[in-house]
Amino acid sequence: MHHAGGDLTDAAPRAAARLVGELHARGPRVHCITNTVAQAYTANMLLAAGGVPSMTLSAEEIGGFVARADALLVNLGTFDAERRAATGVAIAAAHEHRRPWVLDPVFVDRSASRAAFARDLVRRGARVVRLNHAELTALADGATREDAMAYARATGVVVAVSGTADLITDGMRTIAIGNGHPLMARVTAMGCAGSALVAACLALEPDALMASAAALIALGVAGEIAAEKSAGPGSFAFHIIDALAALDAPTLMARAKVSA
Amino acid sequence: MHHAGGDLTDAAPRAAARLVGELHARGPRVHCITNTVAQAYTANMLLAAGGVPSMTLSAEEIGGFVARADALLVNLGTFDAERRAATGVAIAAAHEHRRPWVLDPVFVDRSASRAAFARDLVRRGARVVRLNHAELTALADGATREDAMAYARATGVVVAVSGTADLITDGMRTIAIGNGHPLMARVTAMGCAGSALVAACLALEPDALMASAAALIALGVAGEIAAEKSAGPGSFAFHIIDALAALDAPTLMARAKVSA
Amino acid sequence: MHHAGGDLTDAAPRAAARLVGELHARGPRVHCITNTVAQAYTANMLLAAGGVPSMTLSAEEIGGFVARADALLVNLGTFDAERRAATGVAIAAAHEHRRPWVLDPVFVDRSASRAAFARDLVRRGARVVRLNHAELTALADGATREDAMAYARATGVVVAVSGTADLITDGMRTIAIGNGHPLMARVTAMGCAGSALVAACLALEPDALMASAAALIALGVAGEIAAEKSAGPGSFAFHIIDALAALDAPTLMARAKVSA
Numbered sequence: 001m002h003h004a005g006g007d008l009t010d011a012a013p014r015a016a017a018r019l020v021g022e023l024h025a026r027g028p029r030v031h032c033i034t035n036t037v038a039q040a041y042t043a044n045m046l047l048a049a050g051g052v053p054s055m056t057l058s059a060e061e062i063g064g065f066v067a068r069a070d071a072l073l074v075n076l077g078t079f080d081a082e083r084r085a086a087t088g089v090a091i092a093a094a095h096e097h098r099r100p101w102v103l104d105p106v107f108v109d110r111s112a113s114r115a116a117f118a119r120d121l122v123r124r125g126a127r128v129v130r131l132n133h134a135e136l137t138a139l140a141d142g143a144t145r146e147d148a149m150a151y152a153r154a155t156g157v158v159v160a161v162s163g164t165a166d167l168i169t170d171g172m173r174t175i176a177i178g179n180g181h182p183l184m185a186r187v188t189a190m191g192c193a194g195s196a197l198v199a200a201c202l203a204l205e206p207d208a209l210m211a212s213a214a215a216l217i218a219l220g221v222a223g224e225i226a227a228e229k230s231a232g233p234g235s236f237a238f239h240i241i242d243a244l245a246a247l248d249a250p251t252l253m254a255r256a257k258v259s260a
Numbered sequence: 261m262h263h264a265g266g267d268l269t270d271a272a273p274r275a276a277a278r279l280v281g282e283l284h285a286r287g288p289r290v291h292c293i294t295n296t297v298a299q300a301y302t303a304n305m306l307l308a309a310g311g312v313p314s315m316t317l318s319a320e321e322i323g324g325f326v327a328r329a330d331a332l333l334v335n336l337g338t339f340d341a342e343r344r345a346a347t348g349v350a351i352a353a354a355h356e357h358r359r360p361w362v363l364d365p366v367f368v369d370r371s372a373s374r375a376a377f378a379r380d381l382v383r384r385g386a387r388v389v390r391l392n393h394a395e396l397t398a399l400a401d402g403a404t405r406e407d408a409m410a411y412a413r414a415t416g417v418v419v420a421v422s423g424t425a426d427l428i429t430d431g432m433r434t435i436a437i438g439n440g441h442p443l444m445a446r447v448t449a450m451g452c453a454g455s456a457l458v459a460a461c462l463a464l465e466p467d468a469l470m471a472s473a474a475a476l477i478a479l480g481v482a483g484e485i486a487a488e489k490s491a492g493p494g495s496f497a498f499h500i501i502d503a504l505a506a507l508d509a510p511t512l513m514a515r516a517k518v519s520a
Numbered sequence: 521m522h523h524a525g526g527d528l529t530d531a532a533p534r535a536a537a538r539l540v541g542e543l544h545a546r547g548p549r550v551h552c553i554t555n556t557v558a559q560a561y562t563a564n565m566l567l568a569a570g571g572v573p574s575m576t577l578s579a580e581e582i583g584g585f586v587a588r589a590d591a592l593l594v595n596l597g598t599f600d601a602e603r604r605a606a607t608g609v610a611i612a613a614a615h616e617h618r619r620p621w622v623l624d625p626v627f628v629d630r631s632a633s634r635a636a637f638a639r640d641l642v643r644r645g646a647r648v649v650r651l652n653h654a655e656l657t658a659l660a661d662g663a664t665r666e667d668a669m670a671y672a673r674a675t676g677v678v679v680a681v682s683g684t685a686d687l688i689t690d691g692m693r694t695i696a697i698g699n700g701h702p703l704m705a706r707v708t709a710m711g712c713a714g715s716a717l718v719a720a721c722l723a724l725e726p727d728a729l730m731a732s733a734a735a736l737i738a739l740g741v742a743g744e745i746a747a748e749k750s751a752g753p754g755s756f757a758f759h760i761i762d763a764l765a766a767l768d769a770p771t772l773m774a775r776a777k778v779s780a
Contacts, residue, residue: 037559037575039297039338043448048493053448054367055297058340061371068370078559080578080602082340107574110588111581186765188563188573233568234761241494245446299557299598303708308753313708314627315557318600321631328630342600501754505706 013256016214017249023050028203031069035077038189045193048245066093070203077106104195109138178257179220186233273516276474277509283310288463291329295337298449305453308505326353330463337366364455369398438517439480446493533776536734537769543570548723551589555597558709565713568765586613590723597626624715629658698777699740706753
């Protein structure tokens with residue numbers, strides 16, 4: 001399972017190259033509890049990558065949807081009573097049916113109650129938590145980017161911190177991914193869609209560090225390709241969908257920027 | 261009202277050619293109970309075709325919106341308590357004001373309670389039910405595509421089953437529409453938007469079979485035109501809106517692929 | 521504070537030119553209570569202009585989000601119990617923390633209860649109300665476009681009425697803005713996004729008439745630039761985002777069409 005640094009920098013691009021093909025071949029179902037701002041864009045990014053999204057939230061139905069899905073995303077943006085209730089049922093179903101799930105604790109730095117809820121979700125067995133630096137600090141009692149490894153070790157969750165380079169750690173291993181483009185921060189729901197791609201990869205790859213790295217390499221490379229064709233954030237938003245749909249193994253192997 | 265097979269293959273393209281113009285000229289209002297994933301894309305597709313969408317859901321207001329609309333769409337994606345309540349009020353208003361309405365029973369194959377709700381909606385007077393094969397099987401107790409005609413005859417609803425060819429039947433007449441493109445399945449809410457277009461045509465054309473055929477011919481032809489210009493599902497999603505907005509009668513007459 | 525007519529026609533383009541730069545430099549946070557149809561497009565338009573959107577609605581959290589924001593938008597589209605409750609808490613927080621807020625009373629012409637709610641919101645201190653002619657008539661007891669100035673004087677709100685020319689008045693001063701393009705009416709949420717841009721400008725410019733004028737000039741000029749590149753409403757929807765992101769002071773000064 002564990003790789004030395006040098007192995008990781010080889011293994012992550014290879015995982016990305018393999019998983020991008022498998023997503024299209026196997027079409028994993030990803031059930032998404034996500035905010036209404038992000039739902040359509042997340043669905044389109046998943047479809048572009050080969051995944052099959054579903055987004056139902058009602059407490060009555062969501063257990064069945066999760067049971068029939070291959071992975072679950074829990075995104076806390078525009079969080080409300082309905083989503084809170086749905087999350088409880090969905091996580092129970094995920095555990096019962098052994099579906100891996102990803103937590104995206106959007107804006108926990110702006111709401112103490114949301115941060116408390118997110119901490120509880122980490123304890124309940126999220127496989128990956130994907131977030132930015134401010135969210136990590138709010139989630140992990142003042143943790144900096146450098147503390148991510150300790151937090152991952154303490155909680156058992158894989159931590160993926162976005163930034164100029166994405167940092168991914170499971171507490172033992174750490175990978176930095178240098179792909180991406182500033183326009184990605186100018187399109188709403190880009191981070192949410194990235195977390196959904198992590199969930200899709202996690203449906204196919206049990207090593208959560210590798211699944212996370214593969215998804216974020218693919219997203220970052222697609223962003224770089226899209227930026228070359230875009231005249232601004234509006235055109236970038238669709239070019240990255242086209243680029244993600246067209247990604248192939250040679251492109252990923254050639255463009256991945258991974259360091260350990 | 262009823263046409264022989266040969267007549268239908270002529271009549272359906274002519275209905276599409278006529279209705280595409282009338283939509284722009286008359287701007288029918290379509291009130292949509294639809295899922296949050298599909299709302300914006302559905303609204304933009306309706307606007308492109310000349311319709312005027314509204315999407316309010318609150319039980320207090322929706323009756324008034326339906327009364328002032330020309331047709332109603334009930335889409336069951338991301339179905340929740342609010343939408344269930346809204347649907348009851350909306351259908352009562354539709355019947356009181358004699359507005360036709362279309363049912364899109366999204367994912368009834370994944371939720372038994374949703375399938376039961378959809379069956380009740382068919383009994384309550386939906387004019388058209390638009391769905392895929394798996395949804396038809398869940399709705400109509402194991403029905404296959406070939407059983408659609410019997411189901412339509414038994415329930416009085418026009419059934420439009422999507423697929424490589426769209427099949428539309430009112431229990432007496434059957435039309436198959438061969439237009440469309442595989443990229444249509446790679447954009448979220450494309451089917452939902454198609455059902456909204458059926459509702460828009462139904463506002464202007466009382467023959468529900470012809471209204472459904474016209475909407476699906478228009479959507480399919482727009483999809484073919486868009487695919488010629490697209491580099492993937494991201495660009496396809498907006499090119500089909502442009503193509504739908506620019507559709508004219510000669511294009512539809514030339515490109516419609518209808519068999520009976 | 522007050523300008524003569526000639527001053528206003530100079531001052532408004534200059535305000536637009538200045539504020540477009542400041543938005544990118546200062547990145548004001550705009551908290552949006554808006555309908556689910558408009559959320560993603562509104563967020564992308566705000567991001568394109570340099571603003572930082574948030575969209576949380578839960579009554580428990582929204583007070584904290586508004587306290588940390590620089591301006592608030594209250595849009596009444598797809599209004600429901602959750603949004604009603606959120607609005608009360610959000611406005612209380614806006615007053616406590618002295619955040620300016622904008623009201624977009626979508627479709628008050630179609631719902632008497634929504635119109636009554638909107639009238640109460642105007643009394644509770646909205647700085648700007650942005651609406652179309654039918655909505656103004658419903659809000660202000662039969663007021664026509666010509667009555668907007670009297671309504672503004674009576675209520676203390678700045679009124680921005682959309683139309684072939686946008687009319688903006690604070691009851692003392694009136695500006696007409698002739699920028700824009702018919703395709704803007706063919707994209708859902710364009711008006712909602714415009715109101716969000718007014719809120720973003722209001723975060724930086726205390727003169728609500730000037731803030732409104734600046735936002736609507738910027739939006740209209742972006743629309744004109746986008747229309748030159750668009751093949752229909754689908755491509756227009758992203759070209760206007762690109763154009764808004766790229767707007768600069770010389771372009772605004774050259775293209776603004778303002779009369780008093």
